[in-house]
Amino acid sequence: MHCHTQDKDTQAQGKTKARGGDLSKIALVGNPNVGKSVIFGLLTGRYVTVSNYPGTTVEVSQSNVAIEGRRFLIVDTPGVNSLLPMSEDEKVTRDILLDERPQAVLQVGDAKNLKRTLAITSQLSEMGLPVVLALNMMDEAMDRGISVDMDALKNIIGADVTGTVAPERKGLKELRAALVRREPRVPDLKPEYGPVVEDYICRVARLLPEANISRRSLSIMILSGDESLGAWLRANLDKPQLETMERLRAECREALGKPVGMHVNEARMKLATEITETVMKKSEGARGTVAELFGRASMHPFWGLIILLGVLFILYEFVGVLGADVMVGFAEETLFGKYLNPMFTKVVDLIMPIQFFRDMFVGEYGLITMALTYAIAIILPITTTFFIAFSILEDSGYLPRLAIMSNKFFNLMGLSGKAVLPMVLGLGCGTMAVMTTRILESRRDRIIATFLLALAVPCAAQLGVIMGMLGALSFNSLAIWIGSVIVVLLVAGFLAARIVPGDQSEFFLEIPPIRMPKMENIIMKTWGRAIWYLKEAVPLFMLGTFALFILDKIHLLGFIEHLASPIVVGVLDLPEKTTAAFLIGFFRRDYGAAGLFALAEKGLLTPVQTVVSLVTITLFVPCLAHFFMMIKERGMKLALLMMAIILPIAVLAGGGLNFILHILKIPL
């Protein structure tokens, strides 16, 4: 019944020693959120940003490591729920297996979700890849009264199985042993697809060339309607063969009477279910733990909202007060203000004879006095505290629940609750947030999110100054500021949702259990993100400051101010001096806000003008670094278009607000 497309080559691969020296390539594969990256870190000793949110393992990491004298190259892959790709992540992982030719796969599975794990194992088995299975999170399984008969499982699937609790390093030894001392075997899992599908599998497989994974598995992918294989197919087949393939695919669908992919998935699940029922026992474990209760409550329409407000409040206290106020205050005024900057100024004055160069480093727009101070004294403390808070939200499993609570709100803007991740990150640093829009599935969603981030989400640096200014004024002014920004956000989102073409991505999210975050993990993640920030963003701040410096020197700055002031004075009804603040705001968000702060302190702004200018600067175009990231992620054309739209919106919104405030005469 099985036609002979057994690729002897791939089968034998697992049994022979690694070719090209003694280096064995091992790919880490598994569902999202099972602890793959943790195990990667434990095996290689290297920590890459360990993330639970699907889509955030964007860069594929690999590392050389020696285990008991044998050298391995371990490749971490993005989490997958199926190797028939339905997302960018899954395509990346499938392609790694297809292109990279690993000698073995270390599959990491969630011990309590054995069915889903085995569904993937069966796909790996079909591909002809040797597998070592690590069932992670055994502790959570035990908590729920779930126990797995490891030996029975090993026998049934014909591959090594180890139970692990990664954060406690349990099972690591056996895992290493399985990789080194025993040759990983190709598991023996054969779902029953039925005669119709089997027939077509053969027919399609015959047309395919030899590949790194079995032709049978490729054939199944093709029949299931895998579009992502297109490139590979076009590279390896000629036109008539491609047409035949298409025809066979349509025929199979027709003959089967339902989507082939669905049929295949069902068959795999059926096999996985059978095996699971044999080896897994579930007794009424400790239910209703505090964590579970909290997890349930945080998604509840009422309690979830309360918890959300609570979380926001804590976030504000931690990042806004501790970070923005205390730490920045210390860093800026004391560290840089009293010690470092004067010291540098003295040094520069000594070694640089020319005033020009002195200014360049320690002048008004100096690289040290402005750029470095900004990046290290102001942004770093704020973003670090933010990253810490964010990592805790991530690791605890709260973030997807936040997505649920905010889903309806985001729907108004044409997005789904998943967008909560980049939008909340945007409150920390917009530059990083733009990068995170990658987790949104459709291009349309990514465009809308990028646009709204640039328009209406103020970064932490700005927020600190703005809150301070509004706090000093009155509660009304704070409320008006928040209200205006939210209104613009919703209206812009609503319109963007109508205008930007494409399908709205559906809301589909896996909700992990609430867990106690591990301090080690938080520190590692925060460290990784802070380093990323220093490497990526700081040079851009330097660049921006330098540009400002040049502009000032050639007196172009004054000229631009002059040009822009009619609008500033006319439409926004603000004093001419505020123009400088807006302009600088393009290079440094907080400096823009700080410029307004300085004016307000001198009594040069009326309350109305304060609110109007702050609303305008919040909506104003993002800073240079953010802009560069927008170009990188969305392309030059879109980025420029967004900027071109945002600028007038900011001005008009400010002008409109000014008008309304004067008409309504609200006390500020």
Added chain:
Amino acid sequence: MAEKEKTSKKVLEEERRFFVDEALQTIWELREHGEVTLAEVAEDMHDEAGVMAMEGEGFIHVKDGKISFTERGEKRARDITRRHRLAERLFRDVLDVRDFESNACRLEHAISAEVEEAICTFLGHPPTCPHGKPIPRGNCCKLYTRKVRPLVSSIRDIEVGARAKVMFITAPAMDRLSSMGLVPGAVVKLHQKRPSFVLGIDETTIAIDEDIASGIYVKQV
């Protein structure tokens, strides 16, 4: 020659049957609002002679320009109306067919008694059609003296906290659902409906919006 005659005779008979069924339905519907006049029905069917001929066929009485059913006509009208309205429910609620009315019009002639009961039970003995008109009760409905939950319904309509077995999935997200373990035969638990639908499949919990949820058909266990 004889074959051709036979076929065209058959076609004519069928066409006549369709006409009668439509007319009977029209009369039934008009009767729901009051008296039925020959003029109304004739205008609706665009064929006065055709309607009048139904008296000779034993379906209706025509007296003083008003129409009433014979016992035979009443039964037939009741059956066909029932099938039509059930078919409308099927097409609109389950199959999401936009043009449910004209499709129901066609299906009603083809449904046998057995199929009609199956559809009625499947839909949970719905009392009205999508337009709100009452669906005549059938045998299957009479067997249930209290309101019984439909056999199969979308997960959107079951109660929170219930466990149900997946029957079939029509949502476009079926691939992603299946990779989460949500396949026909799986048992799911509906945790909540607001602010999003949250389902539990074994130890996996997923959140989906109403659109996806409405395409998952389950049977409560």
